[in-house]
Amino acid sequence: MSEPPDRLRDPAPNHPPEHLRDATLSARSFDPRAVDDPPARARAVVIGGGIVGASVAFHLAELGWRDTVVLERGRVGCGTSWHAAGLVTRTRGTHAQTEMAMYSRDFYAALAARSGIDPGYYESGSLSIAQTPERMTELDYALAMARHHGLPARRLGPAEIAEAWPPVDVRGLVGGALFEGDATVNPGVAALATAKAAFELGVRFVEDCRVVGLRREGSRVTGVETDRGTIECEVAVIAAGLWSPAVAGLAGVRLALHAAEHMWVQTGLVEGADRDLPILRDLDGHVYVRHYRGGFVVGAFEPEGKPRTLASIPPDFAFGEFKPDRRHFEPSLAKARLRVPALRKAAVEHFLNAPESFTPDGAFLLGETAEIAGLFVAAGLNSQGIILGPGLGRALAAWIDAGSPVTDVAEVDVRRFSPEQTTAAFLFERTRESLGRLYAMHWPNLQPETARGLRRGPLYERLAAAGACFGETAGWERANWFAPPGTAPVYRYSYGRQNWFAAAAAEHRAAREAAALFDLSSFAKFRVQGAAALGAVQRLFSSDLDRAPGSVTYTCLLNERGGIEADVTVTRLAPDDFLVVAPTTTQSKLLPWLTRHGDPAVVVDVTSALGVLSLTGPFSRDVLATLTGAALDDAAFPYGMGKRIEVGRALCLALRISYAGELGWELYAPAESLPALYDDLMAAGAPFGLRPGGYHALDGLRAEKGFRHWGADMGPADTPFEAGLGFTVALDKDTEFVGRAALRDRAAGPSRRRLVGVKLDDPQALLHGGESLLLAGAVVGRVTSGAYGHTVGAAVGLALVEAAPGELPGAAVAGDAAADPNGAPGIVAVDVAGTSVPATLSEQPFHDPAGTRMRG
Ligand SMILES: Cc1cc2nc3c(=O)[nH]c(=O)nc-3n(C[C@H](O)[C@H](O)[C@H](O)COP(=O)(O)OP(=O)(O)OC[C@H]3O[C@@H](n4cnc5c(N)ncnc54)[C@H](O)[C@@H]3O)c2cc1C
Numbered sequence: 001m002s003e004p005p006d007r008l009r010d011p012a013p014n015h016p017p018e019h020l021r022d023a024t025l026s027a028r029s030f031d032p033r034a035v036d037d038p039p040a041r042a043r044a045v046v047i048g049g050g051i052v053g054a055s056v057a058f059h060l061a062e063l064g065w066r067d068t069v070v071l072e073r074g075r076v077g078c079g080t081s082w083h084a085a086g087l088v089t090r091t092r093g094t095h096a097q098t099e100m101a102m103y104s105r106d107f108y109a110a111l112a113a114r115s116g117i118d119p120g121y122y123e124s125g126s127l128s129i130a131q132t133p134e135r136m137t138e139l140d141y142a143l144a145m146a147r148h149h150g151l152p153a154r155r156l157g158p159a160e161i162a163e164a165w166p167p168v169d170v171r172g173l174v175g176g177a178l179f180e181g182d183a184t185v186n187p188g189v190a191a192l193a194t195a196k197a198a199f200e201l202g203v204r205f206v207e208d209c210r211v212v213g214l215r216r217e218g219s220r221v222t223g224v225e226t227d228r229g230t231i232e233c234e235v236a237v238i239a240a241g242l243w244s245p246a247v248a249g250l251a252g253v254r255l256a257l258h259a260a261e262h263m264w265v266q267t268g269l270v271e272g273a274d275r276d277l278p279i280l281r282d283l284d285g286h287v288y289v290r291h292y293r294g295g296f297v298v299g300a301f302e303p304e305g306k307p308r309t310l311a312s313i314p315p316d317f318a319f320g321e322f323k324p325d326r327r328h329f330e331p332s333l334a335k336a337r338l339r340v341p342a343l344r345k346a347a348v349e350h351f352l353n354a355p356e357s358f359t360p361d362g363a364f365l366l367g368e369t370a371e372i373a374g375l376f377v378a379a380g381l382n383s384q385g386i387i388l389g390p391g392l393g394r395a396l397a398a399w400i401d402a403g404s405p406v407t408d409v410a411e412v413d414v415r416r417f418s419p420e421q422t423t424a425a426f427l428f429e430r431t432r433e434s435l436g437r438l439y440a441m442h443w444p445n446l447q448p449e450t451a452r453g454l455r456r457g458p459l460y461e462r463l464a465a466a467g468a469c470f471g472e473t474a475g476w477e478r479a480n481w482f483a484p485p486g487t488a489p490v491y492r493y494s495y496g497r498q499n500w501f502a503a504a505a506a507e508h509r510a511a512r513e514a515a516a517l518f519d520l521s522s523f524a525k526f527r528v529q530g531a532a533a534l535g536a537v538q539r540l541f542s543s544d545l546d547r548a549p550g551s552v553t554y555t556c557l558l559n560e561r562g563g564i565e566a567d568v569t570v571t572r573l574a575p576d577d578f579l580v581v582a583p584t585t586t587q588s589k590l591l592p593w594l595t596r597h598g599d600p601a602v603v604v605d606v607t608s609a610l611g612v613l614s615l616t617g618p619f620s621r622d623v624l625a626t627l628t629g630a631a632l633d634d635a636a637f638p639y640g641m642g643k644r645i646e647v648g649r650a651l652c653l654a655l656r657i658s659y660a661g662e663l664g665w666e667l668y669a670p671a672e673s674l675p676a677l678y679d680d681l682m683a684a685g686a687p688f689g690l691r692p693g694g695y696h697a698l699d700g701l702r703a704e705k706g707f708r709h710w711g712a713d714m715g716p717a718d719t720p721f722e723a724g725l726g727f728t729v730a731l732d733k734d735t736e737f738v739g740r741a742a743l744r745d746r747a748a749g750p751s752r753r754r755l756v757g758v759k760l761d762d763p764q765a766l767l768h769g770g771e772s773l774l775l776a777g778a779v780v781g782r783v784t785s786g787a788y789g790h791t792v793g794a795a796v797g798l799a800l801v802e803a804a805p806g807e808l809p810g811a812a813v814a815g816d817a818a819a820d821p822n823g824a825p826g827i828v829a830v831d832v833a834g835t836s837v838p839a840t841l842s843e844q845p846f847h848d849p850a851g852t853r854m855r856g
Helices: 016-020 051-061 095-109 111-115 133-148 160-165 187-200 241-249 324-339 342-347 387-401 424-435 460-465 499-512 533-540 584-598 619-627 669-686 695-704 739-745
Strands: 044-048 066-072 127-131 153-156 175-179 205-206 211-217 222-227 228-234 235-238 258-267 281-282 287-292 297-300 305-310 346-356 365-370 373-381 468-473 476-482 515-519 526-530 551-557 566-572 577-584 604-605 608-617 642-647 650-655 665-670 690-693 751-762 770-773 779-789 794-802 828-832 835-842
Touching: 044 051, 051 066, 051 187, 051 373, 051 387, 066 187, 095 111, 095 133, 095 387, 111 187, 127 133, 127 160, 133 175, 133 373, 133 770, 133 779, 133 828, 153 160, 187 205, 187 387, 211 228, 211 642, 222 235, 235 241, 235 387, 241 346, 241 373, 258 324, 258 424, 281 324, 281 365, 287 324, 287 373, 297 324, 305 424, 324 342, 324 346, 346 424, 365 387, 373 584, 460 468, 460 669, 476 499, 476 690, 476 695, 499 515, 499 695, 499 779, 515 619, 515 669, 515 695, 526 533, 526 584, 566 584, 566 650, 577 584, 584 604, 608 619, 608 642, 608 669, 619 665, 619 669, 642 669, 650 669, 650 779, 665 669, 669 690, 695 779, 695 794, 751 779, 751 828, 770 835
Parallel strands: 044 066, 044 235, 066 205, 127 281, 235 373, 515 690
Antiparallel strands: 127 175, 153 175, 211 222, 222 228, 258 297, 258 305, 258 346, 281 287, 287 297, 365 373, 468 476, 515 608, 526 577, 526 604, 551 566, 566 577, 608 665, 642 650, 650 665, 751 794, 751 835, 770 779, 770 828, 779 794, 828 835
């Protein structure tokens, strides 16, 4: 076969690694005056000179942090960055990551001009293909994501796929999605060019310099120790790839990431291999194929990955590779050969087996560690570090510069995991699954299958006996739904109504029409106590908490920019004793946060000590009355009050609140009393139709009420005004609370950027979160969370819009929203995987807007 004419012009030779080694592109080669030794002081120290560290340093420098040093134990790019396949595909599963990837591509496109080093950027586009109708639906959601962001993308049928990618065998394909403008780069050179660009802005790179210690004073980082001296600093960023847990461990911080072997093969010349072929992703075959120097690179995300312990990787591993594991890769290669028959005759010139890091939920780790102020992390890239590196570097630099997140980073926040999710045994087991998750079906409500059972509440066995199907959140096993007798509590996933739909509907109806019992024991719970407690909670939270003992306040924990770090319920148990209840995923960050900002009050994490049952529904009072002598009427026990009462055999703190938006009490009892409390309630509730409910039902209930879900509807980059929680902000209280200064300027008038309720007009259609909100066909917002509202008989959720009230044809009151000011109904719609479903917007909850059912 003759050599393709473009072979020599191919700008993306990421192999052999000598390309990088020989380039001696160390700090010295950037500038002969560059320092060789670590300086004694720097404002920021970035640990790790891969794509991520280089990007963080570049973006810090762009924001004026020129006094930044990058420390690299080997050479820039020598870790995992040099051996990536170099795919830069932009359409990701979430808006935040899509925006990061879009920025990354544009960054690479401009990188040669910025750095003087050509990173081999080439716009080939990418093509994902589907072997099943369900995968095609997943691609339809991806196409909707691309549309939302203005990315050129289109749906292809098998014949069009054959045209776009002639060497592919289209037999058995349902269709595909072509994403134009996606690109490839030479990853190692891209890391190097990024480093060079940072260097040009004043960042110093010190290679052959290993970090061996982290210095701190109290809970603040003050310096970085290396094998060649110590650097004092204000900020340290751990961007050490799969070695990050070891570096973080130097300061006692635990990270939830684990290494795995990751493989691709590079072939010799293949007929039909052309550099203009888009990157091919055969998701159902778990393989990707990209052009490479007249042949192909074939990589895999096999369903069962090969975790690799850190101890088994030599500490001086640089430009390294593991022994090829052909047996492990063979099934993937066989699938690639079926899909691209020309590969059958191609010689494998290079088999690359190399490490990459993966996290328990497939999203990377970003942000300031909970334990140590000034210590940041950017790691655990799940084989997307090239795609996301520039984008996440920009987001982290902005966070560091502003002191709090500036963009939506809740889904990748390093603080979202529990310490239990950082053990070697858990991570090893979970990583078998994490690698394959990249190309597995991304079903709504998908639950991990490996390493389950990490955190089981005291009711686990009882709920399981009642038919619970559990989901995992921060390691907790939580009942998501209850399978009716005779059916298995096992998910059957789909993009339509899943097999639990009817079960959740029954639980939902019980909560609205009778009574339901939800186990909410995974809530993060803290006691703030002592003479300084009132001052502490006044400083920590946005509402005025100097209220009578027994009062329950829904409020916000804000960062300095006024962003919501958690929405919480604070109960004043006594003048100097407060119970703080927060979302499950905030537990890890809250204890250090409350301790740091609440000092000198005593803060104790009582998450494991206290169980919580939410008894809610119109008969909840009747059920409770059979088990307690306490008066429960609205006068004696009004909404928003907490009291210690006996409930059957348990001594409870009962809070008159309900996330379902019904009459109800949250009952807090010692964990060891929870089984007795549950049994007594279930027995007493039987005549009233009480049944256990799961998180899917609760999600639908709260969505109908417009109650926000922290992490989805709002997060650290959103203010309470934007989240519709302005009522939690007491700007005039005596104490200067964290975030007040930032909020003061933003308090006047309604926010343009804000959440509104959304309901689909077609009762069959579903919302999974992330869908585009359209006004006359143009994108005006996105759904932040959605669930099925069985009371309103439609999918409901919340949507983030950029519009003043009145600009959108959403009514001020639920019910008349479909009528726009011009009288054209149905002009608002939601893009549900390519179908424009008419929708209704509302500033008010769709269910019980006046709140009378809950408040009495
Ligand atoms: C086979 C394969 C294919 C891939 N394909 C793609 C792809 O197509 N697209 C994509 O986006 N991603 C891909 N990836 C993933 C991508 O390579 C990584 O996500 C990315 O390189 C991570 O970059 P990083 O900067 O976090 O890590 P690294 O590049 O590993 O950088 C971390 C650096 O920290 C240094 N370091 C560690 N400890 C210390 C210490 N104590 N002191 C000083 N320095 C230290 C290391 O030497 C290393 O250079 C692939 C990965 C593999 C293995």
